[in-house]
Amino acid sequence: MSPMSRKIPAPAVNPESKPFWDAAAEGRFLIKRCNACGQAHWYPRLACPLCFSDDTVWEQSPGEGTIYTFSVMRPDSPTPFAIGYVTLDEGPSLLTNFVDCDLASLRIGQRVKVKFQPTEGGPPAPVFAPAD
Amino acid sequence: MSIRGKAYVGGVYEHPIREATTQSTPQLHAESARGALADAGLTRDDVDGYFCAGDAPGFGAMSMIDYMGLKVRHMDSTETGGSSYILHVGHAAEAIAAGKCSVALVTLAGRPRQTPGGRPGARPAGPADAPEAGFENIYGGSTHTMYGMCAMRHMYEYGTTSEQLAWIKVAASHHAQWNPHAMLREVVAVEEVLASPIIASPLHRLDCCVISDGGGAVIVVSPEVARSLNRPLVKIIGSAEAPKGPRGGAGLDLTWSAGALSGPAAFAEAGVTPADIKYASIYDSFTITVLMQLEDLGFCAKGEGGRFVADGNLISGVGKLPFNTDGGGLCNNHPTNRGGITKVIEAVRQLRGEAHPKVQVPSCDLAIAHGTGGVLGARHGAATLIMERE
Numbered sequence: 001m002s003p004m005s006r007k008i009p010a011p012a013v014n015p016e017s018k019p020f021w022d023a024a025a026e027g028r029f030l031i032k033r034c035n036a037c038g039q040a041h042w043y044p045r046l047a048c049p050l051c052f053s054d055d056t057v058w059e060q061s062p063g064e065g066t067i068y069t070f071s072v073m074r075p076d077s078p079t080p081f082a083i084g085y086v087t088l089d090e091g092p093s094l095l096t097n098f099v100d101c102d103l104a105s106l107r108i109g110q111r112v113k114v115k116f117q118p119t120e121g122g123p124p125a126p127v128f129a130p131a132d
Numbered sequence: 133m134s135i136r137g138k139a140y141v142g143g144v145y146e147h148p149i150r151e152a153t154t155q156s157t158p159q160l161h162a163e164s165a166r167g168a169l170a171d172a173g174l175t176r177d178d179v180d181g182y183f184c185a186g187d188a189p190g191f192g193a194m195s196m197i198d199y200m201g202l203k204v205r206h207m208d209s210t211e212t213g214g215s216s217y218i219l220h221v222g223h224a225a226e227a228i229a230a231g232k233c234s235v236a237l238v239t240l241a242g243r244p245r246q247t248p249g250g251r252p253g254a255r256p257a258g259p260a261d262a263p264e265a266g267f268e269n270i271y272g273g274s275t276h277t278m279y280g281m282c283a284m285r286h287m288y289e290y291g292t293t294s295e296q297l298a299w300i301k302v303a304a305s306h307h308a309q310w311n312p313h314a315m316l317r318e319v320v321a322v323e324e325v326l327a328s329p330i331i332a333s334p335l336h337r338l339d340c341c342v343i344s345d346g347g348g349a350v351i352v353v354s355p356e357v358a359r360s361l362n363r364p365l366v367k368i369i370g371s372a373e374a375p376k377g378p379r380g381g382a383g384l385d386l387t388w389s390a391g392a393l394s395g396p397a398a399f400a401e402a403g404v405t406p407a408d409i410k411y412a413s414i415y416d417s418f419t420i421t422v423l424m425q426l427e428d429l430g431f432c433a434k435g436e437g438g439r440f441v442a443d444g445n446l447i448s449g450v451g452k453l454p455f456n457t458d459g460g461g462l463c464n465n466h467p468t469n470r471g472g473i474t475k476v477i478e479a480v481r482q483l484r485g486e487a488h489p490k491v492q493v494p495s496c497d498l499a500i501a502h503g504t505g506g507v508l509g510a511r512h513g514a515a516t517l518i519m520e521r522e
Contacts, residue, residue, distance in 0.1 A: 011266035021266070041380035043267035049380035069288070069386060071280030072333040073272065083277045085384060092381030095268045095510070108288045125270055 010122025063114025143172025213505020242468020308459025370402025
């Protein structure tokens with residue numbers, strides 16, 4: 001099975017999410033943490049989805065975690081790709097693509113790390129690659 | 133207040149079309165409505181409540197009410213994807229119990245086979261103004277992969293196998309062979325499911341439902357109206373709905389669906405247990421959808437779904453829990469990529485004794501219709517409906 005060849009479309013950016021994408025353009029991966037309950041969440045938003053406090057702050061993350069689950073779309077086609085959830089070491093899980101790997105080698109529990117991939121006309125998007 | 137016994141299903145209709153090359157979507161809604169009214173023995177002018185969801189074209193309920201010339205005093209267009217119509221039957225029972233209407237019409241229709249991008253794998257992942265859009269829709273998620281991820285995790289946690297999932301398709305195909313309207317009438321074996329190409333790992337092509345045009349309608353009526361009709365009495369005794377989503381990504385668990393919330397609530401209202409159920413309509417966008425929901429509804433313990441569905445346990449006349457005896461979405465019909473209304477319709481056929489004789493459950497006096505809409509791999513809504521033959 002070949003590595004991912006899928007192009008990533010430009011993400012929709014709005015005023016609430018713009019700080020994330022501005023940081024992404026500089027290669028920095030941000031998450032949101034809530035000062036009221038102390039928990040990190042994903043996707044980042046103004047009000048904490050766990051306690052609904054609006055005392056949330058941006059935090060730079062190393063973007064390391066483990067694969068929670070994944071699925072490879074049409075693995076026998078010329079253009080397979082892998083989509084899945086990564087559980088960050090900070091706690092929350094996020095949807096992403098897996099890159100720089102043989103898609104047949106992906107495993108639940110595998111350690112992965114964020115990297116940024118160019119998108120079609122938008123800021124770069126976070127994707128994940130095997131950590132080792 | 134409970135809706136237990138406060139409303140009945142008076143009429144149902146499943147549009148027989150599967151490839152609607154010469155019909156419009158509003159037309160399919162209206163033809164389905166006419167069919168259900170004829171089944172109930174009611175007329176258009178008896179309808180005083182209308183229910184529809186996101187498949188209703190234009191201005192939704194306003195467009196369809198005007199198109200069909202309805203005069204209603206209650207309307208509801210709650211959108212929970214394919215589960216909407218099961219939820220609508222519950223909402224209609226609530227409205228009838230509250231005196232807001234006495235003859236409620238629920239319709240669904242659509243033509244995904246005629247629409248460029250109408251196929252779930254082809255369409256954009258979601259609207260650009262959805263709050264999660266920038267963070268999720270860019271990754272190529274489709275219904276296939278979003279359910280494939282659930283299956284992958286379920287296998288990892290519970291040892292569920294592709295062979296066990298295949299049994300769900302096998303059971304559906306055993307039922308579909310008797311349905312002249314079913315898109316796929318050929319009986320398949322576990323090996324054939326496993327030999328079909330992987331669409332979104334670990335799901336094979338034959339783990340996926342059909343894509344069909346079509347529609348359906350349900351008429352929900354007050355007890356007084358029900359007793360005036362010359363039809364078997366199908367009483368609504370329990371209903372519930374629930375949402376589920378990643379909710380900040382904390383403690384993400386894709387091995388259960390919102391059915392784990394709606395199911396117990398509906399059973400509690402009905403005052404029955406899963407063991408009492410004689411027939412089950414379970415939404416089947418994919419085989420894994422059925423397996424997870426059977427667990428969530430309490431037909432078996434979480435993680436036991438694979439063993440529960442294996443060896444023909446879902447085949448009418450063979451196993452302990454006959455399911456989707458019309459062939460379901462896996463073989464019969466999945467109109468406009470939404471399975472809810474056909475689940476209600478086949479459950480009503482079973483309770484009336486009007487299912488195909490080869491799949492009719494003997495003395496079928498208690499049935500469940502359950503579905504989810506959206507995707508189990510992210511945000512979705514579940515609806516559970518329990519009905520009794522009086």
